[in-house]
Amino acid sequence: MAIDELLAQFHEIATSPRKQLDKYLAQGKKVVACAPVYTPEEIIHSMGLVPMGVWGAEMEVNEAKKYYPAFICSIMQVVLELGVTGQYKGVSAIVIPSLCDSLKSLGQNWKYAVPDIPFIPMTYPQNRKPAYGVKYTKAMYERVISDLQTATGAQFSGVALANSNRVYNEHNAVMREFAEVAADHAITAAQRNDVFKSAWFMLKEEHTALVKQLIEEMKKTPKDESKVRVVVSGILADSPNLLQIFDKNGLKIVADDVAQESRQYRTDVPDMENSLDALAQKFADMDNCTLLYDRDKKRVGYIVDQAKKHNAVGVIVLMTKFCDPEEFDYVPIKRACEAAGLRHLNIEVDCQMVNYEQAGTMIQAFKEMA
Amino acid sequence: MxxxxxxxxxxxxxxxxxxxxxxxxxxxxxxxxxxxxxxxxxxxxxxxxxxxxxxxxxxxxxxxxxxxxxxxxxxxxxxxxxxxxxxxxxxNNVRTVIDIGGQDAKVLSLNEQGRMVNFVMNDKCAAGTGRFLDVMANILHLDISQLEVEAAKATHPADISSTCTVFAESEVISQLAAGTKIPDLVAGICQSVASRVAALAKRVGVKETVCMSGGVARNAGVRTAMEKELGVRIAYSENAxxxxxxxxxxxxxxxxxxxxx
Known part of the structure; x- marks a missing residue:
């Protein structure tokens, strides 16, 4: 398939989650919604269920305001809004992790606001690396398994999980390769995001096959060296209107530190005898994310290293409004960029934004800077 | 040419x-x-x-x-x-530019060659912009050009919120009802703009010489308040x-x- 056809397919999937949901339901599959972030999709997949992401929609929030104040993360509000308004009809359950305070409240509100879709909590430990943290993660995974069995009737097996771990590891590797190929070949910011976003709405083995085709086609094209190279960081970077501004100004995203994009693909499930132990160890091994506790803030150095490695002029942080963990990290990122001679820019984003005029001016000025 | x-x-x-x-x-x-x-x-x-x-x-x-x-x-x-x-x-010696326009405020950091090396813009809010002054002048039935003259007459500048134009508007009305003098209110309004934008400037880092540009720079009340807020002299041109x-x-x-x- 030609690049344009492949990119059109990714775009279609990325912008039609309901169509994907209906497709899997029509195939007789059960679908489990995955709220941000780091939902143990491998477990859901191993039980013969389809894990499907439910974050990243842009819309005005109305119904969810009954449960939330105005000054809270709009990602959560939109997830709840879609739930309340019946957009997830047909989904068997939703798994909501607890990696920030807003996510904790999402789970609690979900139980009352969307009673027909069972809420399955995934409570992660603050201290994920010590043995007791890994043990805690495994215990919580067991709770998720138990709740999934109750909600869907599906059964769990360690052998099936080992296979799903391999499927997800392969997908991780393919997405990492895609990010590197996309850094040097012609692809717009919006198209790049389509490839990442579509992964949330497809079985990973299907997505892996499609991305492999795209990588092979892209490698045949000449390198794209005419753009201003930037690294993007944030929770979400998927607004078409915002990404269009990157493209209009000739900015190329050469690496990302975005939770909905590359952050989730950095760490593989290690090879261990017990597949659930291995999955718990994967979470312990994950790093460089605002939502994963790290007293030393190694993430800051990681972002600067990514910018240097990819020959980027700077880092653009897309700051989700009211996201405390991301806001806390911005100051050290800014200082580290200044020390490294990198440009930096902080743009506040929100799932309810409709006007990106100010962001457009900031991005143009960023490009024009010395 | x-x-x-x-x-x-x-x-x-x-x-x-x-x-x-x-x-x-x-x-x-x-x-x-x-x-x-x-x-x-x-x-x-x-x-x-x-x-x-x-x-x-x-x-x-x-x-x-x-x-x-x-x-x-x-x-x-x-x-x-x-x-x-x-x-x-x-x-050519300016290192920090504070540009307050009709609906936004920006602070620019320049290098020795005059190239912009860093900047911040205000968020999507009218507080700390020319629009804030327009709204306040309207409440006080003053022309925008009169604000500077009135601010210079102040003896006890009023405290006006710098957080939100809508809140500040109701504060000004309350102060008017309480008998606060117009010059004191205007000085408080100028101080409010300066305070808001000075906070923005401190995020970039204030390096002298500091210059104000944009329409609001023409208001000496805001310039004076900004000098006090930042503790530096503000360079100003009639062509701001x-x-x-x-x-x-x-x-x-x-x-x-x-x-x-």
Whole structure:
């Protein structure tokens, strides 16, 4: 398939989650919604269920305001809004992790606001690396398994999980390769995001096959060296209107530190005898994310290293409004960029934004800077 | 060589023609919201005053809020870059530019060559902008140009919130009801703008010399309050509101030279 056809397919999937949901339901599959972030999709997949992401929609929030104040993360509000308004009809359950305070409240509100879709909590430990943290993660995974069995009737097996771990590891590797190929070949910011976003709405083995085709086609094209190279960081970077501004100004995203994009693909499930132990160890091994506790803030150095490695002029942080963990990290990122001679820019984003005029001016000025 | 810079702001349109990137041939400020005929008026004014025609202009740069929809430019450049260039041309020792316009505020950090190396803009809020002063002047039944004079008469400046224009509006009404004198209220309003924008400036890091540009810079009440807030002297030019247009014309001159060479 030609690049344009492949990119059109990714775009279609990325912008039609309901169509994907209906497709899997029509195939007789059960679908489990995955709220941000780091939902143990491998477990859901191993039980013969389809894990499907439910974050990243842009819309005005109305119904969810009954449960939330105005000054809270709009990602959560939109997830709840879609739930309340019946957009997830047909989904068997939703798994909501607890990696920030807003996510904790999402789970609690979900139980009352969307009673027909069972809420399955995934409570992660603050201290994920010590043995007791890994043990805690495994215990919580067991709770998720138990709740999934109750909600869907599906059964769990360690052998099936080992296979799903391999499927997800392969997908991780393919997405990492895609990010590197996309850094040097012609692809717009919006198209790049389509490839990442579509992964949330497809079985990973299907997505892996499609991305492999795209990588092979892209490698045949000449390198794209005419753009201003930037690294993007944030929770979400998927607004078409915002990404269009990157493209209009000739900015190329050469690496990302975005939770909905590359952050989730950095760490593989290690090879261990017990597949659930291995999955718990994967979470312990994950790093460089605002939502994963790290007293030393190694993430800051990681972002600067990514910018240097990819020959980027700077880092653009897309700051989700009211996201405390991301806001806390911005100051050290800014200082580290200044020390490294990198440009930096902080743009506040929100799932309810409709006007990106100010962001457009900031991005143009960023490009024009010395 | 003549170059034209056009700065289409949210509340005013500015135009400037420069000769050889040095001499100001004509300039014009027209009070008109973006999307109206203010831009064409400003351009007509500079052509009339200079005696030049459109064909005499070698390169035109548009900047400001309305730059993208203006069709008569060879290039669109952000107002941040243009203000940096314009201010550096006027004061070559400036390292921090505070540009308060009709609906936003920006702080720019310049290097020794006058190139912008860092900046911050206000969030989507009218507090700390020219719009804030417009709203307050309207409540007090004052012309915007009178604010400076009234602020100078203050003996006990009032405390006005810098967080939100809507809250501040109700605060001013409450203070009026409580008998606070107009000059004290106006001084408090200027202080409120300065306080809001000074916080923005501190995020970039204030390096002297500091200069104010944009329409609000013309208000001495805000300039004085800003000096107190930042603890530095503020450089100011009578052309503060034209810095974006001058910067655009200077950018046009550089661009024309590049194209010619």
């Amino acid at each position: 003549f170059t034209l810079g056009i700065d289409i702001g949210s509340t005013t349109a500015k135009a400037a023609i420069l000769k050889d990137g040095k001499e100001t041939v004509a300039s014009s400020i027209v009070i008109a919201t973006v999307g109206t005929d203010g831009v064409s008026q400003a351009i007509e004014n500079v052509f009339r005053d200079s005696g030049l025609k459109k064909e005499d202009i070698q390169f035109t740069v548009a900047t400001g809020y309305g730059r993208k929809t203006f069709e008569g430019a060879d290039l669109q450049v952000s107002e941040l870059t243009c203000h940096a260039i314009g201010v550096h041309h006027e004061f 509101q034209l810095m974006g247009a001058f910067g655009a014309a200077l950018y046009a001159f550089d661009k024309a030279n590049t194209v010619n060479s």
